[in-house]
Amino acid sequence: MQYTHRTVQEYAAAKKRGDRATTDRIVAEVTARFETRTTDGSEAAELLDATYDVVRFGEDL
DSSP states (O other): OOOSSHHHHHHHHHHHHTOHHHHHHHHHHHHHHHHTTOSOSHHHHHHHHHHHHHHHTTTTO
């Protein structure tokens, strides 16, 4: 899957590596941007899609 947001690309790679510290940091950053409305929400939506994509293919194991 191709992701347009750099943070989501980093998240997917970290998730595949099992790097929980990085995935937690990215989720916190994206959540903060969404909650303060400094983003249009597309980054958060793509992050959610990436979470499902990585889990769906069992790459997080």
